[in-house]
Amino acid sequence: MSRNEEAPLEIERKFLVRKLPDGLTSYPASDIAQGYLVSLEDGLQVRLRKSGERYLLTYKRGTGNVREEREVELTAEQFDALWPATEGKRLAKTRYEIPFGGRVVEIDVYHEKHEGLVVAEVEFDAEEAAKDFQPPDWLGADVTGDPRYSNQLLAS
């Protein structure tokens, strides 16, 4: 996700989902468990994520559709040593990857206490591309930066 070593940025937009695309379960999917070592209102976060057999530690700073993001892959042992510190700040979701117009729409279907919530994210290389993106008609309102749909808040 980081494309620039000097100031790696995450540029993304987030949408509600009006209607799940047909054949959702035929698209690539991964079960994600994530928890926060740190998660602050100003957007500063240190996140642990297990996606399938892949373990990640991600540092993010800032809010809105452009944020600083630095991510490293962890070993299972490193992940296991830090994971207990995320207790009470965790969430679980299934992420489906839907190709659309040369991009990938990630549909996150939440589980456990957020069962029923579905949110979609699209990542971009540049702010201009994010601004110009025309969502498919099965996506709903743009909720980029809306704190109600931030994973940080959902995990608290």
Place this chain on the structure above:
Amino acid sequence: MSRNEEAPLEIERKFLVRKLPDGLTSYPASDIAQGYLVSLEDGLQVRLRKSGERYLLTYKRGTGNVREEREVELTAEQFDALWPATEGKRLAKTRYEIPFGGRVVEIDVYHEKHEGLVVAEVEFDAEEAAKDFQPPDWLGADVTGDPRYSNQLLAS
């Protein structure tokens, strides 16, 4: 430093140094560079440390002489990917390890903007041992928990 997998704790006391022990440079020493991904007033921190050729990521929570602490060793590549995010929140020190009464007194000699500052730390297995510890006469005031001498503040 973590002795219990369930709730790993760091139990330590911190002292000023009245007089450096004789032959300081003959003791084991390491050059430490550390920076903070996160460093909050309530004691929550995520720290990166390079000590010699060893790279560490440490999560701490709480204040005073007993804190939750979880630490993992990083590869140089992992460290390098996260280190830029600590810009402006870094410090450098040389740590000397002085055996004393079956324990190790760590003397930290700070560099760069804190040149001249010297602080000592002693770690313990249990709070009782920390309380009972009789410091050598070359140590000065107990400054455990004093925010003026917290590495977090010194790095800001």
